[in-house]
Amino acid sequence: DIAIEVGIGKGTIYLHFTSKEEIVLSHIDRIVERTKEQLRQISRSDATAAERLRSMLLTRVMFRFDSIQHYTQSLSDLLAALRPGLHA
DSSP: OHHHHHTOOHHHHHHHOSSHHHHHHHHHHHHHHHHHHHHHHHHTSSSOHHHHHHHHHHHHHHHHHHHHTTOSSOHHHHHHHHHHHHHO
16 A cells, blocks of 8 residues: 555565564554654743643654544554554
8 A cells, every 4th residue: 555655666665674573563663753843942932831841742742643543444453453462
């Protein structure tokens, strides 16, 4: 699906990723890094501690929703499929 979406061959994706699981984990890592960067920016602001905390919590929750709203499969299903491989 990714290859079709971006207009490249499926093999090209596997030049960069060894498995579907690695693609999903890479995507999750990117979401986490973007979230952490936004939280860092908020923490450095001149707002009061209470305002920064509120902003950080709101950012965290909204970023999570925004990051997964386009998934056709639930995030729980995706993570459940990855879990056995990660434990191995």
